[in-house]
Amino acid sequence: MEPTPRRILIADDEPDILEIISYNLNREGYETFTAKNGVEAVERAKVVNPDLIILDVMMPKKTGMEACQILRGMPQFQNTLIIFLTAMSDETSQIRGLELGADDYVSKPISTKVLVSRVNALFRRINTKNEDDDKALTIENMVIDPSRFVVKIDDVEIPLAKKEFELLHLLGSKPGRVFLRTEILSQIWGKEVIVGDRTIDVHIRKIRQKLGIDCITTVKGVGYKFEL
Amino acid sequence: MEPTPRRILIADDEPDILEIISYNLNREGYETFTAKNGVEAVERAKVVNPDLIILDVMMPKKTGMEACQILRGMPQFQNTLIIFLTAMSDETSQIRGLELGADDYVSKPISTKVLVSRVNALFRRINTKNEDDDKALTIENMVIDPSRFVVKIDDVEIPLAKKEFELLHLLGSKPGRVFLRTEILSQIWGKEVIVGDRTIDVHIRKIRQKLGIDCITTVKGVGYKFEL
DNA sequence: GTTCCATGTTAACAATTAATTTACACAAAA
DNA sequence: TTTTGTGTAAATTAATTGTTAACATGGAAC
Numbered sequence: 001m002e003p004t005p006r007r008i009l010i011a012d013d014e015p016d017i018l019e020i021i022s023y024n025l026n027r028e029g030y031e032t033f034t035a036k037n038g039v040e041a042v043e044r045a046k047v048v049n050p051d052l053i054i055l056d057v058m059m060p061k062k063t064g065m066e067a068c069q070i071l072r073g074m075p076q077f078q079n080t081l082i083i084f085l086t087a088m089s090d091e092t093s094q095i096r097g098l099e100l101g102a103d104d105y106v107s108k109p110i111s112t113k114v115l116v117s118r119v120n121a122l123f124r125r126i127n128t129k130n131e132d133d134d135k136a137l138t139i140e141n142m143v144i145d146p147s148r149f150v151v152k153i154d155d156v157e158i159p160l161a162k163k164e165f166e167l168l169h170l171l172g173s174k175p176g177r178v179f180l181r182t183e184i185l186s187q188i189w190g191k192e193v194i195v196g197d198r199t200i201d202v203h204i205r206k207i208r209q210k211l212g213i214d215c216i217t218t219v220k221g222v223g224y225k226f227e228l
Numbered sequence: 229m230e231p232t233p234r235r236i237l238i239a240d241d242e243p244d245i246l247e248i249i250s251y252n253l254n255r256e257g258y259e260t261f262t263a264k265n266g267v268e269a270v271e272r273a274k275v276v277n278p279d280l281i282i283l284d285v286m287m288p289k290k291t292g293m294e295a296c297q298i299l300r301g302m303p304q305f306q307n308t309l310i311i312f313l314t315a316m317s318d319e320t321s322q323i324r325g326l327e328l329g330a331d332d333y334v335s336k337p338i339s340t341k342v343l344v345s346r347v348n349a350l351f352r353r354i355n356t357k358n359e360d361d362d363k364a365l366t367i368e369n370m371v372i373d374p375s376r377f378v379v380k381i382d383d384v385e386i387p388l389a390k391k392e393f394e395l396l397h398l399l400g401s402k403p404g405r406v407f408l409r410t411e412i413l414s415q416i417w418g419k420e421v422i423v424g425d426r427t428i429d430v431h432i433r434k435i436r437q438k439l440g441i442d443c444i445t446t447v448k449g450v451g452y453k454f455e456l
Numbered sequence: 457g458t459t460c461c462a463t464g465t466t467a468a469c470a471a472t473t474a475a476t477t478t479a480c481a482c483a484a485a486a
Numbered sequence: 487t488t489t490t491g492t493g494t495a496a497a498t499t500a501a502t503t504g505t506t507a508a509c510a511t512g513g514a515a516c
Contacts, residue, residue: 220503
């Protein structure tokens with residue numbers, strides 16, 4: 001199967017820059033999308049669901065920094081790569097950018113070659129991620145099917161809510177392995193999102209209740225694991 | 229249990245640079261190792277098995293680039309993070325560095341703050357949790373598996389409480405070696421936590437009781453060791 | 457636009473399990 | 487014998503999780 005190309009969203013207020021970067025990334029086989037300012041960047045991101053977002057720091061409406069903060073606050077962009085692009089090469093803004101959760105920081109004047117190299121380096125590193133995220137898991141008589149969002153036990157379908165399903169799918173992805181509460185939080189809720197202590201428990205309880213069988217084991221002080 | 233710190237190997241021929249980088253990374257909680265040239269860097273890497281290697285490009289004996297190429301050729305360093313450090317800020321060498329498989333490229337004069345931020349950013353992204361931490365230990369017919377949080381004796385699973393498990397895992401990590409009571413305390417309870425005299429004994433007793441076999445030997449006046 | 461419902465989150469409390477301390481018995485070393 | 491250190495059981499305290507109900511929110515149905 002042909003791999004889907006990596007999707008890159010580029011946000012900059014200068015059309016020339018958008019074009020030259022797009023051109024060079026396209027040539028490397030990436031699929032590119034553009035936005036003219038911070039607000040548009042966030043909107044476009046929601047729609048195109050990019051693998052990488054390149055943000056100019058100085059943009060009208062919303063700066064790149066602000067856009068970054070908003071994006072990082074949304075669970076679906078928690079793990080999206082972000083590169084800042086800026087004329088400011090001073091170190092404090094660089095540090096600030098990296099601490100906001102950016103993955104790289106490239107100073108203008110940009111060499112497109114350097115930018116492309118850095119993009120490649122980032123993707124090379126991330127490449128290890130699981131492609132079969134929506135392949136159905138089968139554990140004995142249970143099927144966890146992300147494509148249809150359904151759990152089947154002995155061919156009986158049991159509907160789960162989104163979070164419940166995600167949680168079960170995560171645990172079921174490695175049966176027997178213990179998932180720390182922190183792992184669960186960062187995987188399902190995202191690294192920056194903070195929810196209360198009891199949130200995971202409540203979802204676990206609902207899953208146990210709906211499935212009717214005890215397939216989730218508590219490891220006190222550690223986390224939970226899937227075990228039939 | 230305290231998490232094992234990330235290990236960083238720094239290679240540079242200027243002692244001052246080694247020292248200042250080490251100091252700053254230590255302060256962030258990293259464990260650092262040093263090498264004075266490319267050859268030494270490769271040798272040290274084999275021994276200390278670092279999570280990240282920072283290579284100065286211009287070094288005697290072997291340059292950072294050469295060292296990088298050698299390391300990338302060895303299976304065990306295929307996925308190790310590499311950052312180049314260099315005075316050459318020209319773009320061709322930067323591109324070459326990234327294409328050799330480096331993950332980042334920082335130009336001198338270095339701001340240690342920027343370097344630290346970039347190191348943090350890399351680790352944040354690569355959630356390569358220290359694999360050693362949850363690798364299962366096998367000692368004869370006993371398996372101590374932290375990823376599943378179970379102890380198996382002859383394929384029979386025995387559930388242990390958190391502290392009990394951590395304690396057994398610690399002792400089992402070096403069978404035969406005696407762990408001082410103070411070592412056990414600082415490893416499992418942390419250096420700041422103070423608990424009573426009998427706490428360790430009681431946990432040891434519970435482990436012995438649950439496992440049913442005598443695999444922990446008391447060395448009076450010294451500590452405990454794992455011995456099947 | 458309003459109402460209704462499913463979902464997600466939180467808070468309060470109960471239940472459970474784990475961790476620690478206490479008290480004392482026992483063994484080895486001084 | 488005295489001292490010191492360790493093993494054990496029971497009692498106590500602390501920590502973690504389970505449960506329920508209430509509230510918030512957003513989308514679907516009306």
